[in-house]
Amino acid sequence: MTSESQFPNGGPEVPLGFEHHDHDHCVDHALASVEARCARKGLRLTPVRRKVLELLLQEHRALGAYAILDLLRDAGFGSQPPVAYRALDFLSEHGFVHKIERLNAFVACSHPGENHSPAFMICRLCDAVAETQSAPAKGALGEAARAAGFLIERTVVEAEGVCPTCVVKADA
Amino acid sequence: MTSESQFPNGGPEVPLGFEHHDHDHCVDHALASVEARCARKGLRLTPVRRKVLELLLQEHRALGAYAILDLLRDAGFGSQPPVAYRALDFLSEHGFVHKIERLNAFVACSHPGENHSPAFMICRLCDAVAETQSAPAKGALGEAARAAGFLIERTVVEAEGVCPTCVVKADA
């Protein structure tokens, strides 16, 4: 089931960053990096948590919690919602995955550093998601917050639109 | 039920804009303004739609679709989810209400103009929501989008944190 569910939106040609890359390498690299960070910070990257991260890295797109749960079941883990949600809670609490609020779905973090306020570009045609950086506190929003006395702790920044690949397709 | 459900998060003192104001006046004004805009654009502000907008203006905070549905039922309208969702679809399509993705909830638009990309500040302690403007396409996000060839059509910008009132309370 894993394999035929992998690219429901038209093929692998528009992965997370809107570009091709050496995927196996990037998965391994990301996993290793997260393992190292967990070791350093004394976090327990247990089998379920590691598997969820690995699945998200492998699929390289936003997955709903229940899609993840299906994959977990296939991999021999528990198959009840809390299993997936707890792993996702842990991973997103520590910045290893992000929730895409607009899609009620999750992606592996594709950004190197630790502290970052991610921003996402979501293609409404193929559902591809790319992560980038934002600095919302620096713009109009930050100004409004300061003026109002509002303390920003976290920001959700998601742009919806059309990814480069789908722009080309639409023109054709 | 309408009245006791009105301020479940600690009282009316921190409404939409984190500040006091003449609420009756602001509701009437907003309703009239939306009516005028609908008339001008040939949009049908039907009784259900008008009621939903009025409820959101009156409560002056983010309400979930089912909370709205309860209020609609109390007001004698249909009580099945599509009733609320259809009205909300209409209202948000035309920018009269906004969905807060982070809360799966809806607020009446508190911004005058027609074309705007709203941004929100959400207090995690009292759930108050304030609307402001953002220009996400101008900052780091816009730059990344241009570089990637991504066409931004719409943005979700939501800041989570602590509102001025709750900052004071927390200090005390």
Added chain:
DNA sequence: GGCCCCCATGTGATCTTATAACATCAAGTC
């Protein structure tokens, strides 16, 4: 007037997403 079409509304059923509550279990501490 009578007909038709469009759009909005109402309703039942269903689907998706998320959490509550409680039992078990393994690792670490004293």
Added chain:
DNA sequence: GACTTGATGTTATAAGATCACATGGGGGCC
């Protein structure tokens, strides 16, 4: 070896959203 803590597993249920189909009201048209 008993005790605590955090992770996992399972059942049940809450909360959010949509599908499919029936009804009904208001224009335009003849």
